[in-house]
Amino acid sequence: MTVIDRLAAGWPAWLGVAGIALALTGCSNHNDAVALPSSSPSTTSIPFPPSDEEAVKESYISFIGALDRADSLPDGSRRQHLSALMVDPQLSRVLKRVEELRSKNLTSYGTVIVHIVSVDVAGNDATLHDCQDSSEAGIMNRTTRKKIKRGVEKGRTKAYLIKGADDKWRTSKYVVLGEGC
Template sequence: MNLSGTGRRMARRCLGVSVAVLICSGCGGGQEVVALPSLTNSVAPLPSLSAVEEDAVASAYTKFVAMLDRADSLPAESRKAQLATVMVDPQLSRVLRRIDEMKRQNIATYGHVIVHVKSVQLTESGATVIDCQDSRGAGTMNSVTGKKINRGVQQGSTKALLVKGSDGQWRVSKSITVGEGC
């Protein structure tokens, strides 16, 4: 058999692996030799680091929206701390001011917003999420009478900027309603 340089290297590599397997197979105190799985039947590759981060960002954003759905009903004494788990300033201060303003005007939120994350973009300074929210089942109401003041829309385009804290958690630093339609 006449092998090229590449073929000879491959043959030596295979021979080396075979010798190593034979040597190790004698080290089991009589244990049965088990065939190793082939590379073609291996488990699916692990997701890339950026895909894992993008999922973490999308999850953090989804938690942020869920927290906003009930932000005004959180106990006043723990509201800031609870909101700080999903947002940072300037968003945190904006939400706290808005809740105080709503309380003074006897306005409360109702319902839940459904998140449809369209994209997550990682940047040097954080991440950007583009969402097409369905807020038809949510809105504001008079907290005294229970009368609904307004409700959301089927498709509301939202852009959120997130930063990663020193604890490794992503939090929203700014959320902007772009407009109706996506």
């Protein structure tokens, strides 16, 4: 029997021994973990754009937040910041109110908490009713920080929003209806 014949005859046995040796060389006591691909395919969900009603709510909440800090925005970019959330006549009213407060050395403080009651959307127009809590917000002296006017726990408000050509909702009119909801 030639060497080649002996190797050929012993080939299956040699492969078995080599396979076991290779398999064992992968084992160690180092406890190194290797992440294996998951057996189930991953599904990435694509978020749907918000409905008009949800977009109106989000815009309104941002609008109220902007009112809370409108007088602290830089003079040079105030109009630009606010115009992302409101249009005239509301934009002009807010800018005028900021100037009135500053001329009297007053500023706003606190945060208004929104409690949206209803949203009605009709095409590119929306009406939103809110029962907001402004009891921890109000007007104070800019220098002394003395609180002059404070909001109410339950204040009824109504906001009119319009959808622009860019598909963004902006407040066009904001009306305080009175206390109690």
